[in-house]
Amino acid sequence: MSTQIRPLRADAARNVQRIIDAAHAVFVRGGYDVPMDEIAAEAGVGIATVYRRFPRREDLVKSVLEQRLSARLNPVLEAIRHEPDTRRAIRLALEAGVSAAAEERGTLAAASNIGAMTLDVAQRFFEPASQMIERGQLSGVVRADLVADDVPRIVLMLVGTFPSFEPGSDGWRRYLDLLMDAIAPLDGPSRLTPPQSLKNHTPPIDL
Structure with missing residues (x-):
């Protein structure tokens, strides 16, 4: 049985974009430790909507x-x-x-x-x-x-x-x-030391 991720509804997608845009604006203005409810207010959505889309x-x-x-x-x-x-x-x-x-x-x-x-x-x-x-x-x-x-x-x-x-x-x-x-x-000829793998x-x- 295949499982597919459903795309967001148009209104939900707009809310996500508003939250992201609001977060960037708030971060630039007040730093990255601002309360999440300030981001919600900037985006014009409820705090529950923010946490539903971005739990952390x-x-x-x-x-x-x-x-x-x-x-x-x-x-x-x-x-x-x-x-x-x-x-x-x-x-x-x-x-x-x-x-x-x-x-x-x-x-x-x-x-x-x-x-x-x-x-x-x-x-x-x-x-x-x-x-x-x-x-x-x-x-x-x-x-x-x-x-x-x-x-x-x-x-x-x-x-x-x-x-x-x-x-x-x-x-x-x-x-x-x-x-x-x-x-x-x-x-x-190359004088570089051998490369090492890149770790995440x-x-x-x-x-």
């Missing part, structure tokens, strides 16, 4: 994060599939990921603090970026010793520069330039 605060923060990142990244990821210049496609993908993290620093930090920031949240971004790396290797414009697990670590390296800049700075772009040079084809974890993001 972690569920709501994760939904806010996923939706905000998807809205920023999906158009770029679709565009790079048709970008003929593979190195430019890789740069656009990495730039989009780090730029989204810069714009959503508060949400990322909150998700990290409550344990909701796991690698599966960003996997939809990492997979297309990894595919661009493989495409670059096949066309000879990316060094052959990179592996898929290098992509999330590269992004985390760039995100790790945020605290050293003033709020709103795009100084991280200098280090994206350096990393783009670092992934260029080698003249000689909650990155300690301090932004």
Whole structure:
């Protein structure tokens, strides 16, 4: 007997979207420890509706994060599939990921603090970026010793520069330039130490 998840009714789906939008607005305005009833009031729904859709605060923060990142990244990821210049496609993908993290620093930090920031949240971004790396290797414009697990670590390296800049700075772009040079084809043999597998974890993001 097959079991299928029923799609939400139109009114229920609208309530979910209102709660997510309200949560983001309240989080930006008052931080991530605001009472859930304040989010309910902002969304114009009862507190029972909030808890029915998001039983835990972690569920709501994760939904806010996923939706905000998807809205920023999906158009770029679709565009790079048709970008003929593979190195430019890789740069656009990495730039989009780090730029989204810069714009959503508060949400990322909150998700990290409550344990909701796991690698599966960003996997939809990492997979297309990894595919661009493989495409670059096949066309000879990316060094052959990179592996898929290098992509999330590269992004985390760039995100790790945020605290050293003033709020709103795009100084991280200098280090994206350096990393783009670092992934260029080698003249000689690889000097990289062997890669280790990427474990799922909650990155300690301090932004």
